[in-house]
Amino acid sequence: MNIHEYQAKALFEKFGVPVPKGAPAKSAADFDPALANFAEGTIVVKAQIHAGGRGKGTFTDGFKGGVKLCPSRAAAKETAAKMLGNTLVTAQTGPAGRKVQTIYFTEACAIKKEYYLAILLDRASSRPVIVASTEGGVEIEKVAHETPEKITKVFVDPAYGLADFQVRELIFKLGFTGNEAKNAGKLIRQLYACFWETDASMVEVNPLITTAGGDVLALDAKVSFDDNALFRHPEIVALRDLNEEDPKEIEASKFSLSYIALDGNIACLVNGAGLAMSTMDIIKHFGGTPANFLDVGGGASKEQVVAAFKIILGDPNVKGIVVNIFGGIMDCNVIAQGIVEAVKEVGLKLPLVVRLEGNNVVAGKATLAASGLKLVSGDTMADAAQKIVKRVA
Amino acid sequence: MAILIHPQTKILIQGITGEFGARHTRLSLDYGTQVVAGVTPGKGGQFFEHAGHKVPIFNTVAEASRATGASVSAIFVPPPFAADAILECVDADLDLAVAITEGIPIRDMVRVKRVMGGRKTRLVGPNCPGLVSPGPGESSKGGCRIGIAPGYIHKQGHVGVVSRSGTLTYEAVYQLTVKNIGQTTCVGIGGDPVNGTSHLDVIKLFNADPETHGIIMIGEIGGNAEVEAARWIKANCKKPVAGFIAGATAPAGRRMGHAGAVIGGKEDTAAAKIAIFKECGIEVAVTPSDMADALLRAAAAKGVKLS
Missing domain, CATH: 3.30.470.20 (ATP-grasp fold, B domain)
Structure with a gap:
């Protein structure tokens, strides 16, 4: 978990690590009381986002620099107003940037x-x-x-x-x-x-x-x-700032799913972190691009599979889905039932390729076949990856 | 033969009465594993019963080990108490502690690892699927299964498998078994950044085991453990080795499910590790579907029979 600079400095102070005097502000109404902590003179205004390279960043409206040296309290207030609510793009944020929801004023040090x-x-x-x-x-x-x-x-x-x-x-x-x-x-x-x-x-x-x-x-x-x-x-x-996290990742964590959004168009639903990573890799290997990392864990339930489908489909870039389950101990039939329920509930229109292997796989495949759903079965990881890449292309 | 555990190995289960521990104890007993004791503080004197088995429960690891001769423990204790559970095994001088628990704080593991230095007990894990040395029976029954891996996908034979990932290990094992190639021992070393036994530790054991004729090493992004093992293989190992690294498409700086699977720099990316594997004479699986075939290629090149 990451925290903002102003929170980190408050933590430092608690442990006796000296930091320059500073004060955060979360709204324009906070600017004056925050600035009242400083003597008139040079003040540093710092946009608070969970990404580095702020000083060299540019706001989406063209305003340059997420860290500014201001000659007076009035100038600091004016600069802070330009940053707050604005979106800052840095080398680490990606092109979408991050919305600045907190400003941190600090004294300037020689x-x-x-x-x-x-x-x-x-x-x-x-x-x-x-x-x-x-x-x-x-x-x-x-x-x-x-x-x-x-x-x-x-x-x-x-x-x-x-x-x-x-x-x-x-x-x-x-x-x-x-x-x-x-x-x-x-x-x-x-x-x-x-x-x-x-x-x-x-x-x-x-x-x-x-x-x-x-x-x-x-x-x-x-x-x-x-x-x-x-x-x-x-x-x-208590310092966690949900504004800094992908809403889909927050939703996933509520269901104990490990989800990371990526920028491709083939969504993956996999059990196990290593298998999930390598499912992304094999999609790329056959010419596709993965839309996410999603590990439903070793003992996924029907509810988790339904939640996973909903999260995946919350990404508008997704053009197809591949499910890759190696049911070691996990019952493949439980996963199959979850898939059927999820597809019906969300009314899936996108191509879906399912690869099931392992425990009770025959019953699982029978459940999928009997469901009447339009899905494609993959025999191996390579087969499933090739099939979904072909359908999305 | 196998490494670390054998069909005769007597094991105890810490957390045998918890739901997770109980479920996998039943599966291990069904597999034919010698589960001789359970440990749950406060439930000493009771029994864990399943399909005719009656496993005595003890309050402490030392007591359980003394009374039953168990030399290996499987730990299914929740994260806040797992470090303590490992230390209890060390104190009882067990040969091996296998920590299945996922989510142990890194600081706890840093301290545990420091304490284990110079002690008798070896740790596998944490956050791992455990180990399987397949047996001679139907669906490899009669073997030793410690942890959560599916026993039935294995087959007794001559390939050693070592991996940081659970399901990816199963994938490799299944590919081997379907091709009628059996395994000596499959070791899941776990996905955490601070763990007990490394890839290299297991590779050395496989190299020294006359029954192991070939090795599959599965790794992922983050850290340099696979690189360390690859360099040792180049200098010391004559057996055919196939390798796979997961995470070629993972973005830098993000934790991919496993706490240890995060790219920290240029050296621990999948591409960097794969390049070093190749340089060290390891046959790299092009995709995860290619792991068993990669080993077959490596074995053919060295004229080694795997089955």
């Missing part, structure tokens, strides 16, 4: 130098890794590619936690001395506590900055959480 700091899971060692660089404010992937020697990694032993010598190593590698070193050390420890205690899957500060006064601050904040651990963090679940 930056002495920018750094990069992030904490995430290192899969190879199964440990948290702290990644730091003297090159901040730019894409870390670029730094890793062009000047890998400027990146320092510290792997944290989960049995002990972040050790003092590791914090010192980071401080020396980043070149901090004096007051800056003291402040940076404190920030790194607090940021690690934030990562660990909230079950974050990543916290990223880019840039981390120093000021002339020796302060070290998180100028930006990106935090995502492990979905598996949300059950023990109701305070984080």
Whole structure:
């Protein structure tokens, strides 16, 4: 689960990670009270969406930049009014962009130098890794590619936690001395506590900055959480912003279906994540384009299959459907009954190819045959994929 | 022979009285698996009964193992308690803990994995279908089935299968069985980013097992476990190996069902992994329908008989 920058910074403050003073506003009426927190002078206005590249983004009405430096409170208010409710397109949003529903005002900081700091899971060692660089404010992937020697990694032993010598190593590698070193050390420890205690899957500060006064601050904040651990963090679940999610994906999650919208025209309904991914792949292999990833899980019920069909058909791009079920333990006949019920309920007009294999498959195929539905049977994954691609083309 | 588990292996079930655990315990008993104990805290002294079997239930894993000689556990415990269930197996010095549970917090697994270092117990999973070493009977009955895989699609024989995905494993196994090619052991290592046994761990076991003549390795986007295994195969494994990677069409940065199936960079895409498979002499299945055929091609090229 992802959260907005303003929420991430509030979380940082709770853990004692210093951030520039800021205030969010969700409506035009909130602008004045939010801006009253700042002294007259330069103020940064930041559009809040779950995507990077905001500064270089463009709004659909042509207004440029989702992060703006404004010389006064009045100018900040004017800029915020142009952003709120407007749709911002960045390199990460796709062409549709995202509607800006929250504005975040922050004080402008006199930056002495920018750094990069992030904490995430290192899969190879199964440990948290702290990644730091003297090159901040730019894409870390670029730094890793062009000047890998400027990146320092510290792997944290989960049995002990972040050790003092590791914090010192980071401080020396980043070149901090004096007051800056003291402040940076404190920030790194607090940021690690934030990562660990909230079950974050990543916290990223880019840039981390120093000021002339020796302060070290998180100028930006990106935090995502492990979905598996949300059950023990109701305070984080409360930060979820459904406006940032695809309505079809939200609907799917209500039925314990794993659904991800894609931009093709052949919808897939599959059991199991690996099989679902490879069903998308085989459609592409035979010249089609998948409209979605949809895993109905290992023990799908009739109700889930009906819900899945409705979600799939909510996508206007869909021109055909392929169902691929390997019923290991799951009864193929239950799936077949679900398909028949769903097709009747939604009045399906599109081509449908069904491939059933596994437990009680003979009864399942008989149910489909007896239903009188106009559907095509596929014998193998390859056969089913070829048949649906041909019918949609 | 097989790897990790054999028809004689005695297993216990943690969470035997839960709906999910009970259903799969019944299926394992029907398959002929030696389910000798169950563990549900607070229900010690009761019995799990099914089709003439009477499986004693214990309060703790240590007690169950001591009383019955069970050396392997299948864990069907809900996510908030699953890490603790694994640690209980480690503490009881079991040979193997197989965590079927999906949705265990990553932080819990990071801690569990750290604690398991240097201990006797091996972990398979979590978020996995488990293992099957098929038996000699009809529909491969008389084998050892731990977890949730359908036993009947298997056939006893000489191919090892290792995979991160459940249904994709079944797909591969079914393709083999239909072609009358049997399996030694099929291992689902699970779809989570932090797991116990890796592709490479299983490949090493298959390589050392004289009964395993060929290997199918199924992977997906995310992480570098398949790459690590492929490089080892190139240097050390003489047996024919076929590979498949799911997720060629997956968008970067999205979690595709499995918590571990997310593209993090240029190195963990399907295309990058497939390229390395080829470079390491692994016969790549062009589509998921081609997995058994790919192994047959690899075996023919090396003059190896699979059945």
